[in-house]
Amino acid sequence: MSATSRSDIARYDIARYDIAIIGGGLMGAALALLFCKTLPGRRVVLIEQKALESASDQALATPNFDARTTALAPTSAATLRRLGVWPALAAHVTAIRRVQVSDRGHLGWVRLDTDSNAGEPLGYVVENRALGRALTDAMLACEGLELKAPAQVQRLVKRQGGVRLELGDQSLEAELAVVADGADSPLRRQLGIGEFSKDYQQSAIIANVRHEQSHGETAFERFTHHGPLAFLPLGGPDGRTSAVVWTWPSLQAEDALALDDQTFLHHLQSEFGYRLGRLQQVGVRQSYPLRLCLAREQVRSGVVLMGNAAHFLHPVAGQGYNLALRDGLRLAEVLQSAGAGGLGDLALLQEYERRQAGDQRNTVRLSDGFNELFRAHEPHWILLRNLGMIGVEWSVTIRDAFIRQLSGRGSRRANPWVRLAQDS
Template identity: 35%
Template sequence: MASGAEGSLDKSDVVIVGGGMVGVALACALAPSGLSIRILESREGSPQALIDALPALAEQGFDPRVSALTCASQQFLTHVGAWPNMQASRVCPYTDMDVWDGRGTGAIQFSAAELHEPCLGHIVENRVTLAALYSVMLESENIRFDAGVKIESVSPPDQQGKRTIRLAGAQSLETALLVGADGAQSRIRALTGMGATEWDYGHHAIVTTIETEKPHRFTCWQRFTEDGPLALLPLADPSERKMSIVWSTSPAHARELMALEDEAFCAELGHAFEYRLGEVRACDTRFLHPLRQRHAQRYVQSGLALVGDAAHTIHPLAGQGVNLGLLDAAALAEVLLDARARGESPGDERVLRRYQRMRRAANLQTAAAMEGFRRLFDDLPAPVRLLRSGGMSLVNRMAPVKQHLMLMAMGLRGDVPRLARRGLS
């Protein structure tokens, strides 16, 4: 594998713009096909540098960016060879999930034991996942990673569907398939005129790592407050008292919370969480993220595909964002590998439409469900809140319904891409 952006750039079968988890996972899944793959990343820094720094970073603390990876995501990461490295670093399985209505009496408890499963999923630091994927990528001779790359323009497709990418410094690169995996503010989506529908959730999310008085018991906790959902996610800490939080609230309230000293913030957090795990004893640096929903009107054109946040972003209340992106990568890899076996071009729009059919409707359905769920917990009249709490309690007593919801959320039921299905070797 070569790296660096010096010298002339030649032709590649697939160019992936974005060296994050979704883009690199896609490259690793495609590597066995023999396709020549190029990853273009705007940020500086080599993949090996992150791998080398990971032990020291772990000693310093936890990455504030974590993901609640489903069983389907775990299966896909296992398929590409990254999961063993992730386990060797640190992952935290969670066996239970407690969700309750902060303005009512409704509550639902989910447990892996009800499904005879070892866990419901894993909480993993994003840098752990990315470093593991980088390790796989570096072993692949047909993947090249270029860091610090700025894309100036993307040509329309030629008669064969090929695109020419012009980079800063008058360099150009031709590819049969350009994949936008460059996040919510996707430059590829903008440069190619791929429109997206978006709106502001009216929420900002505060993210940090905290330490609680009581152990987390490998449980994910979520309270729906009057301002928005508050989630506490267990981390792989020997004391079982380290947790990652995602506190979604109104922009004004978020700014107030960000302005507090750590001790005062911990007190506010403990109160908002109803002291389910006792006092909040400490918190790391806090980060604030505005929340918007986006969905590309199309995922594909001739010689072009969008995956992950470049195609869609949703509210983090159910932790499905990165899982949807990894399923996109699994689905696109499946389609391209099958096309390769049939001798079809990876940029053929007829090929790419198969990926769009597999993922766009499913992602829209998830986005609609998350939006409906969020609206359900808005500041509603008392009679509606009463019905909401009653409905949650009813579902909690209906074992078959709960089991179905859990299996769907875990990616063990439904139309899951082949590379993310359980049982695939």
């Protein structure tokens, strides 16, 4: 009988996977489902440092499924339908059938409706918590997917043919580590991957607001003295609640949070006007510091950064998660063609990066440009943005291009789902 050393035993104890996803936020969870669907037979593990919340749980500490809402582009809704999570979301989703964009105190004005989008909704608003729970429930039902939560990845070590992940008292190995651990991404730092960062010196104040009139499935984007202000419809077609995302200069955001509800509502009403009648009630307010953060490398041999870890955008155009889902589709598509080099093959991952670069570049420019253009107070910028709005309002060509980009159909190559759906 051959002697087995302690290190051999430790080696054999290490679980091996094809793909390990680090981070079970909205991105990590969607990726896990995507891989289950498009890469059958692959062993996938998702590791999340907080407990995952399922629809039957009440008040667990959870990943970042916070009080926010997410505006989903139609392409993202199609992805979530294909992943099987849409039915569980039905009661928490409100369609956006109309969009009104305006600039406080100026003439520019844009109205979009379903006619500008072949009769289809322009997007959907979903509560993050409901989306997170639906994704968790779908993951629990997914064969071939293992969930480790709560469990924290403390170290990612590159090794021959993949990576080793150290989770405190256990380790595991995978051909490919998908790092979706958020905008601050401790693992990105640990890997020594730099970031391009631009501090907007702004914070997004979010809250749900109850109003006198029904929103009629209309989303409003208004450019105010403080910064862009969005009202996103909640509670179905006749809802009288909207999710407000209001950008403020960081230095003043704390003051805005400290205002009593009536004074806050008064400020909000004077910036937004009476499009929804009187603003009656505001829920808990929270603020999120805003910056643009782009990883300087998104792929290395055996490693790919996804979601906020790869790019964290200004929320003004509601693009962060939508772009991340398109990245996920593209990655899954490329991984389907993995050859002898395995899933972590650098050339394969670079192919993903190359194919998705255009979509990422355009979306980053759109989000950043929107914010810069609509926060500016100089007369020439005000003129430019109002001319832009008039262009979108009156020119079918400009309007179509605008809607295509916002709805995730910016480039013909932007949505590989059709091909994936045929393959899976």
